[in-house]
Amino acid sequence: MAEVFHPNIPIYLQLIESVKRKIVSGELSPGQRLPSVRDLAQTYEVNPNTAQRALAELEREGLVYSERTAGRFITNDGGLIEMTRTELAKEQIENFITEMQRLGFTNEQLLQELEQKLKKEERQDERK
Amino acid sequence: MKENNVPSAVIKNLTKSYGGFTALRDVNLVLPKGKIIGLLGPNGSGKTTLIKILTGLITNYQGEVLVEGRPVGADTKALISYLPDRNYFADWMRARDAIFLFSDMYADFNGAKAFQMIDRLGLNANQKIKSMSKGMIDKFQLCLVMSREAHLYVLDEPLGGVDPAARDFILDTVLKNYSEDSSVIISTHLISDVERIFDTVIFLKQGEIMLCDEIDTLREKTQKSVDQLFREVFKC
Numbered sequence: 269m270a271e272v273f274h275p276n277i278p279i280y281l282q283l284i285e286s287v288k289r290k291i292v293s294g295e296l297s298p299g300q301r302l303p304s305v306r307d308l309a310q311t312y313e314v315n316p317n318t319a320q321r322a323l324a325e326l327e328r329e330g331l332v333y334s335e336r337t338a339g340r341f342i343t344n345d346g347g348l349i350e351m352t353r354t355e356l357a358k359e360q361i362e363n364f365i366t367e368m369q370r371l372g373f374t375n376e377q378l379l380q381e382l383e384q385k386l387k388k389e390e391r392q393d394e395r396k
Numbered sequence: 397m398k399e400n401n402v403p404s405a406v407i408k409n410l411t412k413s414y415g416g417f418t419a420l421r422d423v424n425l426v427l428p429k430g431k432i433i434g435l436l437g438p439n440g441s442g443k444t445t446l447i448k449i450l451t452g453l454i455t456n457y458q459g460e461v462l463v464e465g466r467p468v469g470a471d472t473k474a475l476i477s478y479l480p481d482r483n484y485f486a487d488w489m490r491a492r493d494a495i496f497l498f499s500d501m502y503a504d505f506n507g508a509k510a511f512q513m514i515d516r517l518g519l520n521a522n523q524k525i526k527s528m529s530k531g532m533i534d535k536f537q538l539c540l541v542m543s544r545e546a547h548l549y550v551l552d553e554p555l556g557g558v559d560p561a562a563r564d565f566i567l568d569t570v571l572k573n574y575s576e577d578s579s580v581i582i583s584t585h586l587i588s589d590v591e592r593i594f595d596t597v598i599f600l601k602q603g604e605i606m607l608c609d610e611i612d613t614l615r616e617k618t619q620k621s622v623d624q625l626f627r628e629v630f631k632c
Contacts, residue, residue, distance in 0.1 A: 275591055275621030278612035310571060313564070315432055315593050318612065 271312055279314055283322035285356075286312075291331060291342055292353040302332060302340040402465040403428050404548045404579035405450060410459035412445055412603075419445040421603045423459070427548075430576040432593055434611075434622070435583040437600030438630050443583045444481065446600070447552050450581075451478045464547050474503070477546035481553045483533050485525045491536060492521040498540050510543035513569070531558040538566055542573040549580040555589060563589050588623040597622055599629060 273282050290296040302323070303311065309319040323340060326332040330348055334340045343349065368378045403426050410423040420442045427433055437443050448454040449461055452468045463472040485494055491514055499507045514521060517535055525533060534557050541549065551570070555563050563586070571593060574580050584590055591597075591611065599606040606629060607614075611622060618625055 273592055275588060275623060276615060276619055278615045279592055280612055310568070313568065313571070313592060315571070315595055316576075317431065317595050321612070 280321040298344045300342045406462040408460040412457040431595040432580045434594040434597040441600040442603040475547040477541045477544040477549045479541040479551040504545040513539040551582045591622040
């Protein structure tokens with residue numbers, strides 16, 4: 269099943285993001301071989317040149333490395349993966365804060381809401 | 397892998413008039429290899445005229461048009477796989493007759509591939525083309541066109557009559573079957589359905605090129621989808 273892309277954001281950027289998420293979440297594990305450009309393009313239903321561009325960028329960032337004939341692999345650099353995780357998390361937090369501020373929440377209110385929600389979830393987990 | 401870097405097509409100072417009406421005005425384009433190009437424009441903007449010139453169906457025009465470095469003519473026709481915007485099969489033909497016809501006509505046609513494709517589509521090779529629905533015929537024609545190993549695929553409105561699921565199939569088929577040595581030109585109105593597969597888009601307005609750019613560059617510059625951009629540029 270193809271991922272849904274936002275048509276107004278460059279697709280190669282969204283592709284990069286998607287692969288990063290998979291690396292960070294462990295869906296793609298360190299040292300794992302990536303599918304070929306063509307396969308990747310087909311999985312995501314995008315143009316192979318777009319897939320190529322995304323992979324080249326991931327390679328430039330060091331998250332992916334290529335071996336001449338064997339293909340492309342996920343990095344074994346745990347530190348880099350951890351850094352990427354932090355980066356992605358930071359983006360999410362920033363988005364969350366911006367949205368909450370737009371809704372008129374002050375920082376204290378925002379924290380309160382967050383705490384309440386987390387506590388509620390904990391209680392629900394305990395009940396299970 | 398690539399033998400040469402000759403672009404799939406080059407168009408220089410192309411002008412085409414029908415009597416007093418100018419359908420294309422001083423069009424200049426280079427279509428590199430290995431790209432999927434969207435040819436977009438409202439009705440009457442010159443898309444089909446441009447396609448017919450590329451495919452050698454219209455020959456009286458001003459300017460220069462090269463396919464694989466050769467002037468458009470009898471020997472470039474063999475390089476182009478063309479999906480016209482209408483059905484051209486004889487009434488008596490069954491799917492397999494059309495496949496055999498293509499095998500006879502085109503040296504680069506892969507009949508086995510065509511049979512596989514129609515099989516995957518759930519089409520019966522023995523069915524009369526006449527008895528197929530419009531969407532089925534569209535899909536069948538696309539199978540024929542994409543079963544050639546051409547240098548340039550020219551698809552004129554391949555999505556018009558088909559349902560969204562079939563559209564996905566068609567796009568998938570295009571993605572699977574074009575190669576780095578060939579290019580695909582797709583003219584369409586249904587931009588939002590296809591914009592994810594384009595490399596480059598060309599906007600035609602009243603016979604002139606309004607815009608020709610890489611699609612992700614456009615998105616970066618404008619923060620808009622091509623569909624949005626199209627609606628703005630061609631606002632009625």
